[in-house]
Amino acid sequence: xxxxxxxxxxxxxxxxxxxxxxxxxxxxxxxxxxxxxxxxxxxxxxxxxxxxxxxxxxxxxxxxxxxxxxxxxxxxxxxxxxxxxxxxxxxxxxxxxxxxxxxxxxxxxxxxxxxxxxxxxxxxxxxxxxxxxxxxxxxxxxxxxxxxxxxxxxxxxxxxxxxxxxxxxxxxxxxxxxxxxxxxxxxxxxxxxxxxxxxxxxxxxxxxxxxxxxxxxxxxxxxxxxxxxxxxxxxxxxxxxxxxxxxxxxxxxxxxxxxxxxxxxxxxxxxxxxxxxxxxxxxxxxxxxxxxxxxxxxxxxxxxxxxxxxxxxxxxxxxxxxxxxxxxxxxxxxxxxxxxxxxxxxxx
Amino acid sequence: xxxxxxxxxxxxxxxxxxxxxxxxxxxxxxxxxxxxxxxxxxxxxxxxxxxxxxxxxxxxxxxxxxxxxxxxxxxxxxxxxxxxxxxxxxxxxxxxxxxxxxxxxxxxxxxxxxxxxxxxxxxxxxxxxxxxxxxxxxxxxxxxxxxxxxxxxxxxxxxxxxxxxxxxxxxxxxxxxxxxxxxxxxxxxxxxxxxxxxxxxxxxxxxxxxxxxxxxxxxxxxxxxxxxxxxxxxxxxxxxxxxxxxxxxxxxxxxxxxxxxxxxxxxxxxxxxxxxxxxxxxxxxxxxxxxxxxxxxxxxxxxxxxxxxxxxxxxxxxxxxxxxxxxxxxxxxxxxxxxxxxxxxxxx
DNA sequence: GACTACATTTGGATCGTTCCAAACCAGGCC
DNA sequence: GGCCTGGTTTGGAACGATCCAAATGTAGTC
Numbered sequence: 170x171x172x173x174x175x176x177x178x179x180x181x182x183x184x185x186x187x188x189x190x191x192x193x194x195x196x197x198x199x200x201x202x203x204x205x206x207x208x209x210x211x212x213x214x215x216x217x218x219x220x221x222x223x224x225x226x227x228x229x230x231x232x233x234x235x236x237x238x239x240x241x242x243x244x245x246x247x248x249x250x251x252x253x254x255x256x257x258x259x260x261x262x263x264x265x266x267x268x269x270x271x272x273x274x275x276x277x278x279x280x281x282x283x284x285x286x287x288x289x290x291x292x293x294x295x296x297x298x299x300x301x302x303x304x305x306x307x308x309x310x311x312x313x314x315x316x317x318x319x320x321x322x323x324x325x326x327x328x329x330x331x332x333x334x335x336x337x338x339x340x341x342x343x344x345x346x347x348x349x350x351x352x353x354x355x356x357x358x359x360x361x362x363x364x365x366x367x368x369x370x371x372x373x374x375x376x377x378x379x380x381x382x383x384x385x386x387x388x389x390x391x392x393x394x395x396x397x398x399x400x401x402x403x404x405x406x407x408x409x410x411x412x413x414x415x416x417x418x419x420x421x422x423x424x425x426x427x428x429x430x431x432x433x434x435x436x437x438x439x440x441x442x443x444x445x446x447x448x449x450x451x452x453x454x455x456x457x458x459x460x461x462x463x464x465x466x467x468x469x470x471x472x473x474x475x476x477x478x479x480x481x482x483x484x485x486x487x488x489x490x491x492x493x494x495x496x497x498x499x500x501x502x503x504x505x506x507x508x509x510x511x512x513x514x515x516x517x
Numbered sequence: 518x519x520x521x522x523x524x525x526x527x528x529x530x531x532x533x534x535x536x537x538x539x540x541x542x543x544x545x546x547x548x549x550x551x552x553x554x555x556x557x558x559x560x561x562x563x564x565x566x567x568x569x570x571x572x573x574x575x576x577x578x579x580x581x582x583x584x585x586x587x588x589x590x591x592x593x594x595x596x597x598x599x600x601x602x603x604x605x606x607x608x609x610x611x612x613x614x615x616x617x618x619x620x621x622x623x624x625x626x627x628x629x630x631x632x633x634x635x636x637x638x639x640x641x642x643x644x645x646x647x648x649x650x651x652x653x654x655x656x657x658x659x660x661x662x663x664x665x666x667x668x669x670x671x672x673x674x675x676x677x678x679x680x681x682x683x684x685x686x687x688x689x690x691x692x693x694x695x696x697x698x699x700x701x702x703x704x705x706x707x708x709x710x711x712x713x714x715x716x717x718x719x720x721x722x723x724x725x726x727x728x729x730x731x732x733x734x735x736x737x738x739x740x741x742x743x744x745x746x747x748x749x750x751x752x753x754x755x756x757x758x759x760x761x762x763x764x765x766x767x768x769x770x771x772x773x774x775x776x777x778x779x780x781x782x783x784x785x786x787x788x789x790x791x792x793x794x795x796x797x798x799x800x801x802x803x804x805x806x807x808x809x810x811x812x813x814x815x816x817x818x819x820x821x822x823x824x825x826x827x828x829x830x831x832x833x834x835x836x837x838x839x840x841x842x843x844x845x846x847x848x849x850x851x852x853x854x855x856x857x858x859x860x861x862x863x864x865x
Numbered sequence: 866g867a868c869t870a871c872a873t874t875t876g877g878a879t880c881g882t883t884c885c886a887a888a889c890c891a892g893g894c895c
Numbered sequence: 896g897g898c899c900t901g902g903t904t905t906g907g908a909a910c911g912a913t914c915c916a917a918a919t920g921t922a923g924t925c
Contacts, residue, residue, distance in 0.1 A: 179665075181911055192875045197913060207873060222663065227639045228576045229911035233880045239640070242620070247608065248825070253601035260595065260622050264633065269640055272590070272620040274608050285612065291575045292586070292617055315570065317527070405812050438812065461809060464753050464786060477596070529881055540905045545883060555903060577881035581910050 180223045189217040200225060237295035240487060241271040243285055245302045251457055251476050252300060255323070258480020259298060266488055268295070279305040286313035294318065296487045301325045303372055319490045323483050325373055338490055339500040340483050344374050344456075347472040347505040348381030351426045351454040354470070354507060356389045358515045360424040360452060364397035364415055366436055367408050368428030375428055378456065382426050397422050405435035412439025423451060423516045430455035430462050430471055433512070437465065448512045458508055467511035474505045528571045537565040548573060585643035588835060589619040591633055593650045593673075599805055599824050600648060603671070606828020607646060614836055616643070627653040634661035642666065644835045649673045651720055667842060669835045671827070673721055686838055687848040688831050692722050692804075695820040695853040696729030699774045699802040702818070702855060704737045706863045708772040708800060712745035712763055714784055715756050716776030723776055726804065730774050745770050753783035760787025771799060771864045778803035778810050778819055781860070785813065796860045806856055815859035822853045 182196045191210060198206045199214040206214075217223075227238050240263045244252050260270045271289055275282035282302045289297065296319040299310070306328035314320055321338045348365075355363050365382045368375030379398070386393050396418035401411040408431065415422055427433035433455035437447040445451050448467030455462055455471035462469040486499065530544045539558060546554045547562040554562075565571075575586050588611045592600050608618045619637055623630035630650045637645065644667040647658070654676040662668055669686045696713075703711050713730045716723030727746070734741050744766035749759040756779065763770055775781035781803035785795040793799050796815030803810055803819035810817040834847065 179911090182913095183911080193911090194875055194913080194915095195873085198874090200912090205873065210873080224663065225639045226580075226641060226911055228641055229580055229880090230913070231880090232574075232577055232580060232882090233911080233913045235880070239619075247605040248598070248602045250596070250598050250601065253598065253604075254596045256601075256620070257595040257622055260620055264621065264636070267636070269636060270620040271587075272604070272608055272618040273612065274605055288612070288615070288617060291573045293574060293576055315572065405809075409812075434812070438814070441814070460753075461782075464757075464782070466786070466789065527881085530883095531881080541881090542883080542885095542905055543903085546904090549883090553903065558903080574881055577910090578883070579910095580912090581881080581883045583910070 179226075180221045181226070182223075184221055185214065185217050185223055188221060189213045231293070237293050238267070239269045239271050239292065239294045240484065241273065241286075241289040241292075241294035241297040243273040243275060243282065243289065243297065243299045245275050245277050245282075245300050247272075247274040250459060251474075254476035255300070255480040255483075258477035258482075259484045260480075261477075262481045262484035262488070266484075275302045275305075277302045279303075279309065283309050283313045286310065290314050290318060295491050296321065298323060298483050298487055301327055303369075304328065307331065319487060319494065321483055321487045321490070323479070336498050338486055338498050340479065340486060341500075341502045342374070342474050342479070343502045343504050344377035345381035345384070347456060347474075347507070348378040348426055349385040350381075350507045351456075351470070351472060351513075352382050352385035353389070354509065355424045355426065355452055355454065355513060356385065356391070358424075358452060358513060360516055361391060362394075362397070362420055362422040362424070363391070364399065364422040364425040365393075366399050366415065366425040366427045366453075367401050367411070367432030368403055370400055372403075378426075378428060394418065394420070394422075401432065403429055403432055405431050405438070408432040408435025409438040409442075410435075412436050412443065416443070424513075425451070425453045427453055427455050430457045430459045430469060433469055433471070434461065434465055437469075437512075448514050450517050452513045452516070454513050456505075462508075463510070465512075467514075470510045470513035471508055472505040473508050474503070479503060527574075528569045529574070530571075532569060533562065533565050533571055536569060537561045579641070585641050586615070587617045587619050587640065587642045588832065589621065589634075589637040589640075589642035589645040591621040591623060591630065591637065591645065591647045593623050593625050593630075593648050595620075595622040598807055599822070602824035603648070603828040603831075606825035606830075607832045608828075609825075610829045610832035610836070614832075623650045623653075625650045627651075627657065631657050631661045634658065638662050638666060643839050644669065646671060646831050646835055649675055651717075652676065655679065667835060667838045669831055669838070671831050684846050686834055686846050688827065688834060689848075689850045690722070690822050690827070691850045691852050692725035693729035693732070695804060695822075695855070696726040696774055697733040698729075698855045699804075699818070699820060700730045700733035701737070702857065703772045703774065703800055703802065703861060704733065704739070706772075706800060706861060708864055709739060710742075710745070710768055710770040710772070711739070712747065712770040712773040713741075714747050714763065714773040714775045714801075715749050715759070715780030716751055718748055720751075726774075726776060742766065742768070742770075749780065751777055751780055753779050753786070756780040756783025757786040757790075758783075760784050760791065764791070772861075773799070773801045775801055775803050778805045778807045778817060781817055781819070782809065782813055785817075785860075796862050798865050800861045800864070802861055804853075810856075811858065813860075815862075818858045818861035819856055820853040821856050822851070827851060 182193045185196045186193045199211050242259050263270045273285040279302050298321045300323040307330045323340050365379050399414045401407045433453050440447045455469045458471045458473035462471045530541045533544045534541045547559050590607050611618045621633035627650050630653055646669050648671045655678045671688050713727050747762045749755045781801050788795045803817045806819045806821035810819045
């Protein structure tokens with residue numbers, strides 16, 4: 170009986186088995202808490218495990234069992250607090266399920282996204298949660314991940330998505346409904362000249378939000394002047410810079426539905442510099458409900474997407490898919506909630 | 518020769534070997550780009566790899582080679598933009614090195630931290646980057662990760678760290694120097710009554726920043742009144758609530774060095790509600806240089822810690838450690854940079 | 866004592882890859 | 896022909912766990 174804990178080598182089931190005079194199979198049963206093994210034997214083995222400082226090798230187990238214990242999470246921009254919250258939510262659920270999250274960031278580059286997916290897939294994740302980079306398309310994603318590993322798309326749809334990719338689950342935000350509600354709220358406040366401000370024309374979320382805005386305007390019987398639809402990068406800085414454009418034509422709007430909170434806060438800045446007090450002389454709404462929305466002056470009316478809850482939901486959807494790989498693909502459009510604060514005042 | 522791509526099963530080197538009439542060993546050599554294999558053979562094998570849609574099984578390879586291709590990253594609070602940036606930096610370098618990041622979040626709970634570390638270690642990461650939860654101590658961390666896996670500590674030191682843990686690398690921010698510079702800057706602006714605002718007494722970063730503040734005050738020959746050191750949770754909300762405390766005694770300060778940016782922004786809010794204009798009637802500085810610091814009104818003087826660069830640095834340090842496991846442990850204190858903006862005005 | 870019934874334990878084969886020492890093959894040289 | 900050399904290729908044994916069918920022991924029954 171050679172029960173000395175090995176020095177250079179890792180401790181394996183073999184060492185434990187030798188250490189307390191049972192077979193490897195028995196140790197393995199103990200490790201998995203099987204009811205087959207005798208009480209005393211279990212106690213002896215468990216003592217030996219502690220004594221030798223055994224650590225389970227999940228990779229070896231996964232190899233033999235043909236299972237996986239990880240979920241890959243590929244995010245377009247991790248540094249964005251919205252996606253960081255989302256990632257935290259995913260990791261929460263993945264952790265609760267006893268699995269581990271493989272993290273990757275694509276930095277909004279479809280090429281890097283493909284490379285990252287390719288690297289992830291070699292590690293054999295049970296499934297993948299992908300928040301696509303702008304411009305990412307379905308063919309490349311399919312080429313990188315193959316048809317075997319379940320994939321869940323978050324936040325954006327892929328360009329060129331065909332029925333053949335229909336086995337992918339999708340979790341989207343209801344951008345259109347959100348923008349519609351924000352617009353309707355401004356209308357209800359008494360505004361007639363309402364702009365849509367910010368975002369990139371080619372981003373799908375921007376298109377959807379703008380569609381919701383137009384829909385609500387039309388439903389209220391209100392016209393949309395061309396210079397009320399202003400495009401800008403989705404950053405505070407660029408939004409502040411573009412504020413001018415709203416007042417470049419006649420008639421000037423008295424309110425704006427903004428692409429997101431960052432843009433709304435930038436616009437506030439721009440308005441202030443023009444001598445207009447946001448929340449008094451001009452009403453606006455955001456999108457996302459980031460932490461600062463509640464603390465801005467004036468506090469920002471916005472649409473809460475609850476990114477952490479969405480992360481949890483995405484992870485749960487994927488875990489369910491792992492349990493039943495043949496189930497029908499799901500497409501969930503999560504509602505967003507209008508949070509009314511001070512910025513959406515009635516017209517001056 | 519059975520070259521039909523298997524249906525239910527995964528494609529393995531065995532299938533490729535059979536598919537083009539060579540041995541598994543040869544396929545393996547091709548996969549790793551060995552110069553030993555003949556040009557024509559290589560081409561044949563590579564064609565077969567593409568044809569069958571082979572994906573490399575890194576877990577199996579790691580098992581045999583006794584190597585690892587992952588780095589574990591355990592963060593105290595991923596939703597905090599500072600740490601999200603840090604994580605993005607880590608992942609950048611880890612990805613460049615052809616490895617993958619295992620993500621875990623401890624939500625500032627030492628208990629969860631230990632559980633997460635325990636789960637991580639079973640996946641056999643090559644090394645671990647840990648940004649400890651508040652109150653996490655060295656003994657528990659050691660128990661969870663063992664002495665075998667290299668560990669790098671970021672941002673905080675562990676309670677009860679003894680010489681026996683001296684093999685852990687450490688990357689810290691120079692909190693003390695930062696606070697000293699901020700204080701000295703306010704002194705140079707002409708302030709005499711300077712407060713230190715926010716943070717928890719028992720957090721090590723808060724202690725260090727406060728020490729820097731006191732040092733600078735002493736160096737300038739300035740006294741520190743007891744009610745100038747105000748404690749509060751490191752959130753905007755609580756900071757706004759605690760602003761009052763600064764003016765609860767005589768004499769009132771004319772400037773404050775804040776624990777971090779969130780607190781500084783909260784204090785601005787609190788000042789405004791008291792009828793004081795931050796950046797005109799009262800000077801303040803932050804810490805972290807979060808995105809909004811530059812866009813706040815007034816823009817916030819603060820200390821830039823460059824979290825993404827720190828993440829890259831941490832990953833690099835750990836990768837070097839993997840290359841040379843016996844090298845002397847390193848302890849790097851990264852300087853932070855004072856960014857002067859509008860909030861640190863001279864006295865009114 | 867032979868039988869079944871049940872609880873517990875076990876040795877090999879296996880997962881997909883890599884290592885290693887040995888084998889193979891062609892060409893050149895004595 | 897025998898021998899060496901250098902470039903290629905290869906079968907079998909690992910890595911650390913799990914599966915499986917079969918073996919072992921222990922009572923209980925007739």
